[in-house]
Amino acid sequence: MTSRLEFWQGNIASAEGALAAGCRFFGGYPITPSTEVAEHMAVKLPKKGGVFIQMEDELASIASVIGAAWTGARAMTATSGPGFSLMMENIGYAAMTETPCVIVNVQRGGPSTGQPTMAAQGDMMQCRFGSHGDYAIIALCPASVQEMYDLTVKAFNLADRFRVPVFLMADEVIGHMRERIIVPETVENTGRPAFVPGTPPFKPAAGSLIPGFPEFGKGYETHVTGLTHDERGYPCATNPGLHATLVKRLVDKIESATEELADFDVINPDAEQVFIAYGAPVRTVQQVIADHTGKNIGFLRIRTVWPFPSHALALFRHARRFIVPELNLGQIAREIERHTNVPVMSVPKLGGDLHTPAELAGIWEAKT
Structure with a gap:
């Protein structure tokens, strides 16, 4: 395998890592200090056969990413503090529906609009606990331009493997610095757990806590809801035992893999x-x-x-x-x-x- 040297900004490295990982949908809204991710994807995604959409706001951005993910696309968005706050309800929806997606947060000073051009790490608890209810996620934190690339690739693989939103929690310093980076010729692509036709779409395989992924358009007639649901995906929001079993599985599939992750x-x-x-x-x-x-x-x-x-x-x-x-x-x-x-x-x-x-x-x- 050959590689090449580049001199990239951190946000550009994240966008290039996403492209290398096979990201083919980006739905976002420009916000400092993450805007370069969206700008780069707007130029490059169409050339890769992908789709870039600037949405009307961050609520619509994460909603579009969730929808694209269910069609089988590797999908992502990028934002910063205020936009991240607006995404929280749908991030909870993604956790409940086990939707694999990647959210890049290039953190800035807050609260509110705060310091748009200054670095911070004030969203670390928000990414873990920002939406309501009990759930678990994965969050990666780069400390170099190289890691903006490498960890973005890793985020897509983890999102697919665990069927969960994965966060790249960068900061303005790393997002805007420029460094030499080694770009590999190819990157790992693990893919999503296979779905076995005829099985309930939210039933994990034997010995696993993660169901196969029945993407839309394949004829599986999968029902997806943010309500408490049974293994068929049908709403069942008044059953205490079923709710407890579902939520514990959503948490355990991540926390039981802590040492591995x-x-x-x-x-x-x-x-x-x-x-x-x-x-x-x-x-x-x-x-x-x-x-x-x-x-x-x-x-x-x-x-x-x-x-x-x-x-x-x-x-x-x-x-x-x-x-x-x-x-x-x-x-x-x-x-x-x-x-x-x-x-x-x-x-x-x-x-x-x-x-x-x-x-x-x-x-x-x-x-x-």
């Missing part, structure tokens, strides 16, 4: 002071480590934030403190606290600027 790096697992980061702050921690060669600085770098890889925390057996820099007020730091007895120090930063290496180094040195 986990994607993280461990640096210096015997360290006592350990940084934990995802997205743009990863780069600052990497610089701290590079500036302190020979120092025992621990680092847990997370790519798959949801489901949260809590088992990774136990790999730092001598940890006396976890230091968590985030571009929010400590959203994932709270999740880490739920899973460990090690003291957790949240290092929040708002306003759009990254933590500096000096800031993080000073915190690490204060307790060493």
Whole structure:
């Protein structure tokens, strides 16, 4: 397999990753700082035989993506904070109907319209819990232009495999930076679980929690509803036992695969002071480590934030403190606290600027 070198912006890399993964539908509405994803798809998708539609708003955007996914297309949208909020009801619908789709959120400062051109990570809890009810999703966090490409490809494969919305939770820093990237000639394409004609469309195969996918247009006459439904897809919203069984399966199909889905790096697992980061702050921690060669600085770098890889925390057996820099007020730091007895120090930063290496180094040195 051959590859080529490119010098791309992060948002362009995400769009190119989607195209390489076989995305053939994009429904979106322009919003800073994600607009370049839509602009690039508008130019490139028709040349690939795909469809780009600028919808009237973000509610319609995610609805169009769900509809396209049910015709068998790999489908995606891209947005930022305010648009993401508008998508939440239909994201819950996608979770309930087990619709595979990809949502790119290039995060910006909030709440409300906030800081359209500045970086943030304030939507991390929203992507996990933003819609009502109990459900589970998958969220990936890139820290480089290369990962904007690679993790977009991965998002499509995971969405298809688990029949679930998958989020690429980027931020303005990563979305707008430009770096050298290695573009492979081909990428992995896992496809959706096969549907066996004649079986109930929402009945998982034996030994699985995930049903086969009966795409529209194949004559399967599948009924799809956001109401609580039985394995035939028919509404059955007043049966407590059926509802509990369905919702538990929607959650368990993701959370039971937490260790398999986990994607993280461990640096210096015997360290006592350990940084934990995802997205743009990863780069600052990497610089701290590079500036302190020979120092025992621990680092847990997370790519798959949801489901949260809590088992990774136990790999730092001598940890006396976890230091968590985030571009929010400590959203994932709270999740880490739920899973460990090690003291957790949240290092929040708002306003759009990254933590500096000096800031993080000073915190690490204060307790060493």
